[in-house]
Amino acid sequence: MQTNVVYSIAKKEIMDNIRNKWIILVAAMFAILTLVVSYFGSLGTSGWQNLGNTISGMTELGSFLISIVAFMLGYAAIIGEIERGSMSSLLSLSANRFEIVVGKWLGLGAVLCFTIFVGYGFAGILIAINVSNVDILEYLVFIGLTMIFGLVFLTVALFFSTMFSKRSTALGGAIFLWFLFNIILPIVFVGLLATTIDFTQITMETTLKAPDWYFVLNLFNPISVYSTLITITIAPVQSSTGSGFIPNPSWYSSSLLLGVLVSWIIVFFILAVWRFQRKDI
Amino acid sequence: MVTQTVKCPTCKTTMTISGEPGEKIQLACPECHQKGIYRIPGEKTSETLSSQPATIEVSGLTKTYNHVPVVNNVSFRVNKGEIFGFLGPNGAGKTTTIKAMLDLIHADAGAITINGIDVRTQGKEAKKYVGYMPEKVAFYDNLTALQNLCFYAEIKHVSKEECIGLIEEFGLGETGKKRVGKFSKGMVQRLGMARAILGNPPILILDEPSGGLDPRGVVLIRDKILDMKKKGTTIFVSSHILGEIQEICDRVGIINKGVLVAQDSVEGLSKKLNLKPQITVSIDKMSPSIENAVKKLPGVESVLAKGNTLEIICDGAMKAKVILAITDAGGNIQNLQTKEPSLEEVFMRYTEA
Numbered sequence: 001m002q003t004n005v006v007y008s009i010a011k012k013e014i015m016d017n018i019r020n021k022w023i024i025l026v027a028a029m030f031a032i033l034t035l036v037v038s039y040f041g042s043l044g045t046s047g048w049q050n051l052g053n054t055i056s057g058m059t060e061l062g063s064f065l066i067s068i069v070a071f072m073l074g075y076a077a078i079i080g081e082i083e084r085g086s087m088s089s090l091l092s093l094s095a096n097r098f099e100i101v102v103g104k105w106l107g108l109g110a111v112l113c114f115t116i117f118v119g120y121g122f123a124g125i126l127i128a129i130n131v132s133n134v135d136i137l138e139y140l141v142f143i144g145l146t147m148i149f150g151l152v153f154l155t156v157a158l159f160f161s162t163m164f165s166k167r168s169t170a171l172g173g174a175i176f177l178w179f180l181f182n183i184i185l186p187i188v189f190v191g192l193l194a195t196t197i198d199f200t201q202i203t204m205e206t207t208l209k210a211p212d213w214y215f216v217l218n219l220f221n222p223i224s225v226y227s228t229l230i231t232i233t234i235a236p237v238q239s240s241t242g243s244g245f246i247p248n249p250s251w252y253s254s255s256l257l258l259g260v261l262v263s264w265i266i267v268f269f270i271l272a273v274w275r276f277q278r279k280d281i
Numbered sequence: 282m283v284t285q286t287v288k289c290p291t292c293k294t295t296m297t298i299s300g301e302p303g304e305k306i307q308l309a310c311p312e313c314h315q316k317g318i319y320r321i322p323g324e325k326t327s328e329t330l331s332s333q334p335a336t337i338e339v340s341g342l343t344k345t346y347n348h349v350p351v352v353n354n355v356s357f358r359v360n361k362g363e364i365f366g367f368l369g370p371n372g373a374g375k376t377t378t379i380k381a382m383l384d385l386i387h388a389d390a391g392a393i394t395i396n397g398i399d400v401r402t403q404g405k406e407a408k409k410y411v412g413y414m415p416e417k418v419a420f421y422d423n424l425t426a427l428q429n430l431c432f433y434a435e436i437k438h439v440s441k442e443e444c445i446g447l448i449e450e451f452g453l454g455e456t457g458k459k460r461v462g463k464f465s466k467g468m469v470q471r472l473g474m475a476r477a478i479l480g481n482p483p484i485l486i487l488d489e490p491s492g493g494l495d496p497r498g499v500v501l502i503r504d505k506i507l508d509m510k511k512k513g514t515t516i517f518v519s520s521h522i523l524g525e526i527q528e529i530c531d532r533v534g535i536i537n538k539g540v541l542v543a544q545d546s547v548e549g550l551s552k553k554l555n556l557k558p559q560i561t562v563s564i565d566k567m568s569p570s571i572e573n574a575v576k577k578l579p580g581v582e583s584v585l586a587k588g589n590t591l592e593i594i595c596d597g598a599m600k601a602k603v604i605l606a607i608t609d610a611g612g613n614i615q616n617l618q619t620k621e622p623s624l625e626e627v628f629m630r631y632t633e634a
Binding site (some may be wrong): 004005007008009011012015016019020084085086087088091092093094095098278280281 | 380404
């Protein structure tokens with residue numbers, strides 16, 4: 001692998017996104033929404049919320065937003081260039097397909113991470129000024145985990161970009177996947193769980209002990225993994241949300257959930273390279 | 282090597298040129314600066330061709346889509362320093378062949394080498410020698426011409442100064458901070474040519490390089506191609522503009538329905554098809570006896586009288602006999618022109634159903 005090829009492609013992706021002002025727009029959107037969440041975090045309350053409540057709200061909002069932003073960033077990365085015609089010129093140079101995927105992933109990943117860092121970071125500074133006892137390190141860990149979560153969806157989008165032969169189909173696939181992870185899978189999993197519950201025994205004070213298969217299934221949804229990871233890793237979130245209606249099993253750990261997210265990245269990255277290697281341009 | 286003296290058709294200045302038989306040389310008159318292309322008489326023999334190193338060699342190339350062969354057992358070689366024209370009707374398989382040559386598509390069968398390097402197994406190494414201009418030239422719309430060119434230059438290890446020089450050379454110096462997305466098609470096409478020749482690659486593969494260009498742009502690209510040839514670049518060019526191909530190419534290959542139906546010089550293909558040149562003779566006073574005298578000559582295929590002009594289709598070697606017959610019949614020749622069979626005729630014959 002030639003590092004100058006990877007570096008040039010990554011740099012081009014960053015320049016391209018700076019020039020179309022995409023970075024500025026998304027970073028501003030993240031910052032505004034974070035501030036909104038931090039100020040109006042809980043129902044019936046107003047004013048600056050504590051860090052736990054803020055991160056908890058940002059996780060919910062972020063899982064919707066960051067997944068869609070990552071998809072938008074990555075779905076056309078390969079197929080868009082093929083359709084436009086610039087991929088054939090790129091591949092006519094002494095650049096191989098693996099280097100192109102790596103370069104694009106790094107460039108788009110840098111754009112995504114930068115927007116998350118700037119957007120959440122800017123909001124974090126304002127929160128730190130207005131809220132007492134903000135643990136900066138915990139907030140930085142939250143930002144870091146959110147970046148990894150964003151990279152999961154970026155990598156899935158990159159794979160979609162190599163899988164389909166039309167940009168519009170790749171977009172359709174990305175939208176479907178967004179609905180799948182954000183809406184369909186949680187409903188299906190909870191629905192399956194509901195079939196095992198005796199509702200007559202449940203009161204407002206009950207905490208539900210869900211079977212292990214429910215938690216295993218949730219590992220296949222990166223959004224559930226991300227939100228659980230934040231809950232069990234970031235101490236202020238843990239203390240503000242408590243154990244919840246369905247407590248996590250003891251075998252759920254930060255390292256396991258982080259490992260699952262990283263595995264998503266690795267698996268879909270390999271799939272993207274594999275598919276692109278076989279694609280006719 | 283043959284050395285010849287030629288006269289400028291405009292100011293009659295004498296120039297000395299040298300090259301191989303059949304080679305086309307771009308000339309610029311030192312006096313009046315008139316530009317033109319001169320073909321050294323004679324043809325490259327098959328021995329000469331096979332002894333030259335093949336820069337691009339394609340053998341048995343086959344590519345099918347949904348079990349339909351788009352390119353079927355195509356074989357050809359492009360020799361070092363020559364311009365090879367690749368012709369064919371729409372959908373004949375030209376672009377598919379070019380894409381296979383660059384490993385952009387995966388061929389089902391066949392071997393392709395560039396400078397002796399197998400493209401299918403060592404594509405990255407082989408492509409170091411190639412500059413490519415695709416049929417559909419595209420850039421990154423949000424970047425300027427210089428930013429775009431510098432991106433490719435970085436990968437090719439070419440300096441920014443060369444990019445600036447090329448942008449100036451192709452008349453895009455004024456575009457400055459203008460994004461490529463706002464360029465006209467002709468400007469994008471010129472930038473595409475600049476990208477192809479970035480780093481002076483020893484091999485150029487051009488797919489419809491003049492498409493969408495105004496006449497000035499066509500001349501610019503054509504001159505650049507000839508300029509690159511002068512530097513020893515091997516050029517593979519696919520084009521629909523047959524006149525241009527005939528003018529600049531040493532040899533052509535014609536592909537039809539995925540099959541390479543012919544490859545040779547235009548003259549060689551004309552001979553194979555038994556196409557004969559047309560001699561147009563202007564005579565001061567036409568008479569039926571002159572026309573009959575020419576018609577009677579063995580080897581004359583047809584004679585058409587138009588006013589004081591005779592259009593004669595015959596072997597090139599018959600020219601002297603035609604002149605003699607006309608003068609013997611009392612005709613006084615004012616002007617005589619020979620028109621070799623055009624590539625268009627050759628193309629039509631090879632691609633007819």
